[in-house]
Amino acid sequence: MNPRLAHALLVSFGAMAAADLVSLAVGLGAGHALTKPLLMPLLAAHAAARGAPRLLVAALLFGWGGDTLLLFDTDPAFLAGMASFAAGHVCYLTLFKGAPRARGGGRWLAVAYVIALAATVTLLWPDLPAGLRIPVAAYSLLLTAMAYGATRLGFLTGVGGALFMVSDTLIATSVADWPQLPGPDFWVMLTYVAAQFLLVKGVLRDGDGVGFRGLTT
Numbered sequence: 224m225n226p227r228l229a230h231a232l233l234v235s236f237g238a239m240a241a242a243d244l245v246s247l248a249v250g251l252g253a254g255h256a257l258t259k260p261l262l263m264p265l266l267a268a269h270a271a272a273r274g275a276p277r278l279l280v281a282a283l284l285f286g287w288g289g290d291t292l293l294l295f296d297t298d299p300a301f302l303a304g305m306a307s308f309a310a311g312h313v314c315y316l317t318l319f320k321g322a323p324r325a326r327g328g329g330r331w332l333a334v335a336y337v338i339a340l341a342a343t344v345t346l347l348w349p350d351l352p353a354g355l356r357i358p359v360a361a362y363s364l365l366l367t368a369m370a371y372g373a374t375r376l377g378f379l380t381g382v383g384g385a386l387f388m389v390s391d392t393l394i395a396t397s398v399a400d401w402p403q404l405p406g407p408d409f410w411v412m413l414t415y416v417a418a419q420f421l422l423v424k425g426v427l428r429d430g431d432g433v434g435f436r437g438l439t440t
Contacts, residue, residue: 224272224273224274225272226272226273228272229269229273232269233266233269236262236265236420239258239262239265240258240416242254242258243255243258243259243416244409244413247406247409247412248409255408256294259290259294260287260291262290262416263283263286263287263290263419264283264284266283266419266423267280269423270423270426273427275423276318276426278314278315278318279314279315279318279422279423279426281314282312282318282422283311283419283423285307285314286307286308286311288304288307288310289304289305289307289308289311290304292304293394298352298354301355301398302358305359305362308391309365312365312368313365315369315372315373315422316368316369318426319369319372319373319376320372322375332374333371336370336371337367339367339388340364343392344359344360344363347359347395347396347399348360350400351398359398362391363391363395366388366391367388369384369387370385370387370388371384373425376425376428377428378425379421379424379425380421380422380426381425383417383418383419383420383424384418385418386414386415386417386418387418389414389418390411390412390415390418391415393410393414394411
């Protein structure tokens with residue numbers, strides 16, 4: 224562990240995230256294209272400097288791959304980016320599997336996530352391009368499983384997983400050509416950056432590695 228380096232990297236991540244969100248808010252596409260690919264490498268480096276499990280670092284780097292690919296506005300790039308994020312979710316799921324479940328209504332949460340998944344896929348399905356329907360549905364299942372799995376570690380990771388679902392659902396509604404909030408990319412990135420940050424903080428919650436004792440390293 225290197226606390227000073229970890230702190231510097233976290234500050235750099237925060238500054239880069241702020242710059243990215245400001246770029247989106249003011250419509251500076253070049254600024255977003257520059258800052259977005261730097262976010263997850265900085266967060267992954269912070270996690271590594273904190274002695275994080277390798278699966279956490281891998282999940283963040285797969286997120287970086289997805290971030291970069293989604294900068295290209297083509298269907299092949301979208302599918303490749305979705306596959307990269309899916310690999311990240313597999314890393315998260317494997318990581319969370321080894322954690323004891325935090326106190327809470329696990330059964331009711333599971334029901335809520337199943338309902339959310341079913342409603343989202345059912346509503347989006349008719350409006351998605353035919354070639355993306357099955358990939359989006361499969362990805363949504365994996366994303367939902369990750370979000371529910373994140374609740375095993377407690378509040379921070381639970382909120383992080385839920386925000387990841389919100390972010391990706393916003394992307395899916397855009398692909399389905401649904402009406403969007405003003406500045407839709409801003410809201411996608413705000414929820415996504417918050418999601419990844421909270422997932423990292425939840426895993427590293429006690430600052431000395433004990434927070435992920437028993438998880439796969």
